[in-house]
Amino acid sequence: MIRTAPAVLDRARAYVAPAMQDAVDGMSPELLTAIRYHLGYADADGTPVAAGGGKGVRPALAVLSAEAAGADAGVGVPGAVAVELVHNFSLLHDDVVDGDRERRHRTTVWALFGVGQAIIGGDALLTLALDVLLTPATPARARASAALVRATDRMIAGQASDMAFETRHDVSIDECLAMEQAKTGALLSCASSIGALLADADNRLVDALVAYGAHLGVAFQAVDDLLGIWGSPDVTGKPAGSDLRQHKKALPLLFALAVGDGADDELPRLFAGGSLSEADVARATELVEARGGRERTEEIARNHLGLALDSIADVGIPTDVHAELDELARFVVEREF
């Protein structure tokens, strides 16, 4: 099922995009071409393009979390900008680390502008995020910054685990879930609560939004894992089966490996030889599905979507804001199914 993008994405973009552009415009000119390209503001030669970038889920969550605390959307905007900048910092670096040459149907920054631009440009986005959030350094902004730094820390730890998993053959499902909670969940969780922190909300609401975002992160990453194998290249911008080709220890594969019959099993043997042929990828895909890897990963996505929605059920969030948080979560999880 393809869901229509929720109206809140456009509503939040109207608040956040100008502040985001302002922040980016102040960046170092030597980095600006690559950064504007990466953010979808411009072509590789600097020509502005009409629209682009991601769906803006994280900024929308940040804005909604301010509104959840009864504040104006604008209160969440510095948080929205900061979280979106941190997200893009991680994309720039991850593409180098993973050697990915394509993202969102476009050549990645390192592949187009060089590794230096991707590394230093990413660094600049991270410090810009904190600059936006800490100026001025009010107590609420300091609290929000501390939360963003901790989330970024966890995201980086998750990426480190993900990287380590590629050369390990004994990754457990629990380890994978913990990695995904860190790599994806930490920043989504921060996005879902940073507006409330900026609005000086009480701990009960902040904690509920933190939990909502954390579960949403697990569900989101489970869907991402499914798309990494069964996603249409049109939708993902990556070749089908690309996670298997890259030996990524994602949930569907781990579920399938867990029910295999040990050392002589066909599935691990497909990965033993280093690079997989197209036939290997097709066979691995078949085996992962036949052994329930797809179904069990879908179940995780569904369960954590439910847990996300439960987390915010009863903490006094205004009805209209609650409805938008509900709709956004469903959209994120059910996006391409």
Place this chain on the structure above:
Amino acid sequence: MIRTAPAVLDRARAYVAPAMQDAVDGMSPELLTAIRYHLGYADADGTPVAAGGGKGVRPALAVLSAEAAGADAGVGVPGAVAVELVHNFSLLHDDVVDGDRERRHRTTVWALFGVGQAIIGGDALLTLALDVLLTPATPARARASAALVRATDRMIAGQASDMAFETRHDVSIDECLAMEQAKTGALLSCASSIGALLADADNRLVDALVAYGAHLGVAFQAVDDLLGIWGSPDVTGKPAGSDLRQHKKALPLLFALAVGDGADDELPRLFAGGSLSEADVARATELVEARGGRERTEEIARNHLGLALDSIADVGIPTDVHAELDELARFVVEREF
């Protein structure tokens, strides 16, 4: 002249090293081997080594700046740790960007553990720095964090300029100085004042320490530029003439180019062909010196050392602390001359 390392370096290390080790020990296990290696705590296989790391100039400045405000050294420690972590973040990334395979006579992290470890490990050091500083997020720590983020921002912009300069042939001396002020001066300036910020010092003292550190940064970088051409490989850990070999647009070369006789000049022609032979490097070194590039860069180092010392002459810093700031500045600038 080789100066003896000032006692304040050891004194500050005694305060800062345990806090630094504590912070690092909490890092993600998948990054810890590379990070501990980089910081000189351990060999590549994880075996602890007795001593290592840099001279610890930045942490010493941070501690002194707290004492300059009349506070205990301990007040400056979170700032010292944060600044040292940011410095090491930048080293990890710069080595990848510059393709340097050696630092402090040891193989660099990317060359030994891979680019992924250097990028993600560097990212982790940066967020750890802010985590240390923002926990707890008191107003003084928030102010110090905002200053550190701005300094890091400037440092990254400086690195971006430095990177851009390598493919430009029209870099002016002013542009080079501005780049060096950003790349080196911003963090030294922050190190020199962050303790005072943590001690809630008044603006007059903070501004004086900011100026001291900024001038010290220019002087320090000028010396670094001299060492990049004339430094003994034993001292620098890099081959002699390495800045020229890498086409680095550092001050001595720019001064020498500025007095050349235009397009037919011998000096720019040496760089026109891409990679320089050993004979080219020797000839370029000779020309740069003969045209006063060495002398004028030494003059900049001397002048800015003087300006650094002037900046803190009359702002009520306790006599003993003032003497240590004075000695440390002289040591930094006169280190290998």
